[in-house]
Amino acid sequence: GKRVSYGARAITAGGLMSLPKLVFPGGALVGDDAGFLNASRIKGSHAAIKTGMLAAEAAFDAVQAGRRNDELTAYPESFRTSWLHTELHRARNFKQWMSKGLYLGTLMVGIEQKLFGGNVPWTLHHQHADHEMLKPASQCTPITYPKPDGRLTFDRLSSVFISNTNHEENQPAHLTLKDPTVPVNVNLQTYAGPEARYCPAAVYEFVKTDDGGERLVINAQNCVHCKTCDIKDPTQNIVWVTPEGGGGPNYPNM
8 A cells, every 4th residue: 555645633532521612603613623522432423413413403593583693502502402412421531531541541431331331420520731731851751763664654744745735935824932932941941842743744843053052943834734733832832823825734535
């Protein structure tokens, strides 16, 4: 076989306990935009279809009633009485248990799902945002990965090329920093520059300066819009906004 396409997407896997408010004046969140993934089954297409149907029904009723630009309150209400809510409620503790380690997580998820069918009297809540859980580099063992062999493993830049990512030249960068000193003074010093590691498109790159220091270069043209940096940056210093002109990856075979 051969590599035919490439892309990346951060999965919203917090489940029922991480759902935001589903409606706002004039619109609604459905599918993975809201986080309706059932992480215990790694399935979300059925949830996207169902929530799309529920939102459409609520919107249809609102239009028939002559309403405009208000909140589709019938949508979250119908979700709470649907089979989808029942399914997600049974799996509501999955991510929380798995965050406590593979063995304990597997044991407790097995007890909840297999013995009780998810109908347990307790609910575990998410205690921290994702970016707060990144450990300092001093507490971690460095991992040395073998170089890409070009057959089973590949470098990021050649992979980005086949994602057909494109952004209009000379547009304002859609990736900005609240404080340009933070990447070097905090992220690099404390966390060994995680943005240069977790980005699947090699957007972030630490390069040497003439005075022997380092600086962060943002190759925004490479961005495949996975949103990992916006989620995982430990200082929440990276700001991701929609690029102009609809730029980004183009997935013809995915």
